[in-house]
Amino acid sequence: MSDARNVFRRLTRAVRAGIPSVKLSMNEPHDQVQPPPQAETTAPMPSHWFRSAALLDVRGLQVASAAHVDAPRLVHGISLSITCGEVIGLVGDASSGALEVAQCIAGVLPAPATIRSGSILFNGVELVGLPPRSFSRLHDAKVAYLPRSPRDSLDPNMTVGTQLAAPLRSGGGLSKPAAYERCLDLLGQAGIENPEHTFTAYPRDVSAILAQRVHIANALAGSPNLLVADDPTDTLNASDSADILELLSKLQRKHKLTMIIVTGSVHVAARICHRVAVVRTGAIVEYASVADLCGSPKHPYTRELLHASENESLGSPAL
Numbered sequence: 001m002s003d004a005r006n007v008f009r010r011l012t013r014a015v016r017a018g019i020p021s022v023k024l025s026m027n028e029p030h031d032q033v034q035p036p037p038q039a040e041t042t043a044p045m046p047s048h049w050f051r052s053a054a055l056l057d058v059r060g061l062q063v064a065s066a067a068h069v070d071a072p073r074l075v076h077g078i079s080l081s082i083t084c085g086e087v088i089g090l091v092g093d094a095s096s097g098a099l100e101v102a103q104c105i106a107g108v109l110p111a112p113a114t115i116r117s118g119s120i121l122f123n124g125v126e127l128v129g130l131p132p133r134s135f136s137r138l139h140d141a142k143v144a145y146l147p148r149s150p151r152d153s154l155d156p157n158m159t160v161g162t163q164l165a166a167p168l169r170s171g172g173g174l175s176k177p178a179a180y181e182r183c184l185d186l187l188g189q190a191g192i193e194n195p196e197h198t199f200t201a202y203p204r205d206v207s208a209i210l211a212q213r214v215h216i217a218n219a220l221a222g223s224p225n226l227l228v229a230d231d232p233t234d235t236l237n238a239s240d241s242a243d244i245l246e247l248l249s250k251l252q253r254k255h256k257l258t259m260i261i262v263t264g265s266v267h268v269a270a271r272i273c274h275r276v277a278v279v280r281t282g283a284i285v286e287y288a289s290v291a292d293l294c295g296s297p298k299h300p301y302t303r304e305l306l307h308a309s310e311n312e313s314l315g316s317p318a319l
Contacts, residue, residue, distance in 0.1 A: 054121075055225060055258050056082040056105065061118035063100045063109070063282075074100045074113065076282040084225070087252060087259040089269030091305060092279035099230060101279070102262045106145040106228040107135060123225065144219035146229040150211035154203035160214050161199035168221060186217035191247050209240040216247065220255075227252075228260045233268055245271045266302070267309040270294055278302045 063075035075097040082088050090098035103109040105120060107127070120127040123142065127135060147153040155163055164186065165179040174182060180199070187195035190213040203211065212232060219227055232248065233241035249272050252259055263269050269276045270290045278286040278293070278301060286299040297303045 054081045055084045055123060056080075057119075057121040058101070058105070059119040059121075061101060061104060061120065062116040063097070063104060064114055064116045066112040067114045073116070074282055075104075077118070078279070078282070078284055080277060080284070082258060082260070084258055085252075085256050086275065087261065087273045089273035089276040090260060090262045090279055091264065091266055091269050091276055093264055095281070096279040097282035098262050098277075098279040102228050102230060102260055105226075105260065106143055108145055142222070142225045144222060144224040144227045146212070146215050146219060146227065146232050148230040148232075148234050150215045150235070151203055151206070151208055153215065154211060156203050158202075159199070160201050160203065160206065164199070164214070164218055164221070167218075172221075182221070183217070186220050187214070189220055189251070190214070190217040191243070192217070208235045209244065212236070212244055213247070216244075216251070220251070223255075224257070226258045226260070228262075230262050231264065232261070233263070241268070242271075248272055264305075265309050266294065266305045278305065 058078060058080040061075055061078045062073060064071040064073050078097070078101055080088070080101070090102055092098040100109065100113060103113075104115055105122075109115070115128055118128060154160070161180070161183055164183045165176075168174045168179040168182055169176065172179075172182075183199055184195040187198055192198050192210065192213050198206065198210065198214065206214065212235075227248075229248070232244055236244060245268070248259070251257060252272075259272075261269060261273055266276065266278075270293075273290055275287065275289050276293050277284045278299060280301045286293065286297065286302045288298075293302065294306065297306055
C-alpha cells in the first residue's frame with residue numbers, strides 16, 4: 001500500500017510540474033526522475049552579426065549606368081567578403097564591372113552610374129543609402145583611393161605640398177609647420193628620396209611613378225583601414241610597376257592594411273594579392289587563392305587572362 005501511495009504522490013507532482021512523459025517504476029528512486037531537455041533554438045542568428053565580423057561585406061551589389069529603369073546594368077549582384085589584413089584582387093577588362101565595384105566601395109562611383117540595389121557593410125555600418133554627410137564622416141578617413149592616372153588626378157595649378165597639406169590642416173587641425181613635417185614624413189614613407197623637393201614641385205614636374213608615390217603618401221595620411229587601388233601600375237613601365245607593387249606590399253605588412261587591387265592582369269594581382277576575384281560582364285566567374293588561380297584556373301575567361309599575361313615584363317608572380 002505504501003508503494004502505491006508513493007507512486008501516486010510522484011505522479012501528482014509530475015503532472016503539477018507540467019511534465020507529461022516521466023517514466024516511473026515501482027523501484028525507481030525519486031532523485032532519478034528528470035524533466036525532458038529543453039528544445040534547441042534552431043533559428044539562425046541575424047546575418048548582420050556574421051557580416052559585421054568582416055571589415056567589408058558586399059551582398060547582391062547591382063550597378064546601372066544611369067538612374068533610369070532601362071539603363072544597362074554594369075554589375076549584376078556581386079557579393080564579396082573581406083577580412084582585416086587581406087589583399088583582394090578584382091581582375092577583369094575595362095567592361096567587366098570590376099572597377100565599378102571598387103568605386104562603389106570607395107565612394108567614388110562617377111555619375112550618372114548609380115547603385116540600384118544591394119548592400120555594402122563596412123566596419124559593421126551599411127553604406128548604401130547613407131546620407132552624404134554621414135557617409136563622408138564615416139568613410140573618407142577610413143577608406144583611401146588610388147586613381148588609375150596619378151598625374152592627371154593632381155591639380156596642375158597647385159604644388160604637391162599644398163595638395164597634401166590642405167586636408168591635414170582642415171580636417172586634421174594641424175598647424176602649417178606641423179602639416180609640413182607630417183607631409184615630409186608621409187612622402188618619405190612612400191619611398192620618395194627627396195621629399196622637400198617634391199613638396200614644392202608642381203604635378204607637371206613629377207614623373208608618373210613619383211605622382212603615384214604622392215597619392216600613396218596622401219592615402220596614408222588618414223591611417224585608413226582599407227586602400228582601394230585602381231590599376232596602380234597601368235601608367236608605369238615594368239620596372240616602376242614592380243617598385244610600386246613592392247612598396248604597396250611593404251606598407252600593407254607594416255600597417256596591416258586591407259587592400260582591393262583592380263587590374264586587368266592576373267600576374268599583377270598575383271604579385272600582391274592573397275585572393276583574386278575574376279570579374280566578367282558584371283559577375284564574379286572565379287574566386288580563388290593566387291596559387292589555385294594561377295596553377296589550376298577553372299573558368300575559360302581566367303585562362304584567357306592568364307594567356308594574355310604570359311609575356312608581361314613583370315615576370316613570374318611571387319606565389
